[in-house]
Amino acid sequence: MxxxxxxxxxxxxxxxxxxxxxxxxxxxxxxxxxxxxxxxxxxxxxxxxxxxxxxxxxxxxxxxxxxxxxxxxxxxxxxxxxxxxxxxxxxxxxxxxxxxxxxxxxxxxxxxxxxxxxxxxxxxxxxxxxxxxxxxxxxxxxxxxxxxxxxxxxxxxxxxxxxxxFAAGQNLSLEREKQVSALLDWENRIFRALATEMPLDESSAIENSAFGLWFHHKASLLFNEADGLGMIDEIIRRIDHSILPQLYHDSGQGLRPAEARTLIKAIMADVGHVRYLLGEMFERLTDLDVGRDALTHIFNRRFLPTILKREIAWNRKKGDPFHVLMLDIDYFKQVNDEYGHDSGDRVLQAVAGLLMNQVRASDFVFRYGGEEFLIVLAKVDQAQAQEIAEKVRRCVEEVEIPISNNRVVRVTLSIGLAGSDGHPDYQRLLDRADKALYAAKHAGRNRCVMADE
The missing domain is CATH 1.10.490.10 (Globins)
Known part of the structure; x- marks a missing residue:
């Protein structure tokens, strides 16, 4: 360009x-x-x-x-x-x-x-x-x-x-076992057909199997991995367009046993490679990748755009205001430096639990990154948002958090608030909340600051 x-x-x-x-x-x-x-x-x-x-x-x-x-x-x-x-x-x-x-x-x-x-x-x-x-x-x-x-x-x-x-309760472990089972079922059907001299044709292709249909229609939604998906697709095409045609019996020409064994071993090797690639992708599709933070078990920021766009659309349709709270644990580095990172992890887990207990079922709590959290408060005006933010701040301030060796620590939060203003770009709302958080920290920490309109 x-x-x-x-x-x-x-x-x-x-x-x-x-x-x-x-x-x-x-x-x-x-x-x-x-x-x-x-x-x-x-x-x-x-x-x-x-x-x-x-x-x-x-x-x-x-x-x-x-x-x-x-x-x-x-x-x-x-x-x-x-x-x-x-x-x-x-x-x-x-x-x-x-x-x-x-x-x-x-x-x-x-x-x-x-x-x-x-x-x-x-x-x-x-x-x-x-x-x-x-x-x-x-x-x-x-x-x-x-x-x-x-x-x-x-x-x-x-x-x-x-x-x-995720919202539908997708069980990734079950999905992994289900698709591996479907792949092995296809392999077994091919081998049974060969053993009983049943004819093979285009309908035997792996892309027409339950696994093949899942792979082509759903795997790309589940995995955002071009390399892994591309390699599996290449293997499927090699099996369907190179190996299987040599095993078709409808031509009436039988293969010598040595040739058949070579092709069967090739299928077994390719299926094994697909299983390995699937396992690797499912392993990487941990809680962090599918929307849960692995440490605190609350949302990570992956689904934040989805949530904010939905709230903006609802605000546009119904006029219901909503607010974003950007929260940061004050002096969190000192906790890590003085007590160690394991203790810091316990603090993060405890704060996440406290936040979840202070919001309503309709609200969303995210670990935004590091010691930062973010809350989306649905259908609240400015006064209600400030009240909730202050309640959250006081709750965290008052709790003693147990860490290692029977010790406890107290932490505080700085909170920046920003309300929906009709702008369609959710990033602007996040930027306003972030500036308000910065203002709260600059003003002395352990306080809530509302973003300027």
Whole structure:
């Protein structure tokens, strides 16, 4: 993409680029006004926007995007332009903005910019070149944005499906045994057919077996491992398209015993390799990977986007506010340094248990990372969220946590709170809660701070 942008930049005359840059710098605010006025009038787009977010964040963001895209001078600036496109695509994916709305917006911007280029001092042929240049820049930006959107959305879909499996009580140990059993059942059926001289045909293929169907339709949802899945797929194709056809009896030509043994050994080796790969992937699909923190047994952050997107959608639909609490154990490093990491682990486990006991069944508690935790409080206003946060803080402060050698420690929490504000990107909510947490720690720790609206 960077080479395409460079080509467009280098192959366009300086006066054309300068005219377009000057036009963007002069009219970027007006273009943003027109863009979001049209979006707010669109029934589908208006559901995703609020007048407040448009004025405070989206219009300034669009102005910045226009300036960076059309007013670049160096290769480093072009790289920054592409990085911004990828970021915008990821934000749109997190906020569930349909890509067709973005395409509609790009078309509107092209029309407005092109109509203004007609009224510049450029000659007629230069106006055509300027219009083509502007269109190509927007197309390249949109292509980069779309690629990031699709990648982020695909990753999100896998996580969402993983959450559904998790929420449904997926038993991974049972699933592993079930699929290994299905694989061995297919192998046994093949060997029985060979031993009894029963004919083999395309229906005998492993891809048509219970294991093959599971692998092709569900394994990719369960495992996010391209290498392991790719190797198993390659083995399945080798068995189905290379080894089994040599064992088909429908041709009427029998194999010599030595040849048959060689092919059977090849199947056994491949099945053994598949079992090994499956075992490795299931082993790596520990509680940490499927949504539980291995130490505290509460949610890790894998499913946080799924939860926050659902709460944002519910807030948009019903108007019910929700809040995020970002919590950090104060001076946790001192606990590790003075008492050892085993004692630190016990503190983390105890705090996680206390948090779970202080929230409602509708709330979600996550280990966010290290000594940080995060709570999503569903359907609470600001006063209720502050009350819950303060209750949590006091509870942790008052408890003596037993550690090694019959000793106990006390710890405190710093808590940052942020409430839903109608913005569709959950990352912004997390950033606000994180800033509030920083403010709580900067103010002396062991306190709760509400994020600025």
């Amino acid at each position: 960077i080479e395409q942008l460079l080509h467009e930049h280098d192959s366009t005359a300086d006066n054309i680029r300068n005219t377009l840059s000057a036009l963007i710098l002069r009219d970027k605010v007006t273009l943003a006004e027109i863009f979001y006025s049209a979006m707010l009038e669109d029934a589908e787009a208006s559901k995703l926007l609020s007048a407040k977010s448009v004025e405070s964040h989206l219009k300034p963001g669009l102005c910045l995007w226009l300036r960076k895209l059309f007013c670049h001078d160096s290769r480093d600036e072009l790289k920054a332009v592409l990085a911004m496109q990828r970021h915008v695509g990821e934000v749109h994916a997190r906020a569930d903005i349909p890509i067709k709305l973005v395409a509609r917006g790009m078309r509107l911007l092209k029309r407005e910019i092109n109509s203004r280029l007609v009224n510049t001092a450029l000659a007629a042929d230069e106006v055509v070149k300027a219009i083509l240049y502007a269109d190509r820049l927007i197309d390249i930006a949109f292509e980069e944005m779309s690629a990031a959107f699709v990648h982020s959305r695909d990753s999100g879909v896998k996580v969402d499906e993983g959450f559904r499996l």
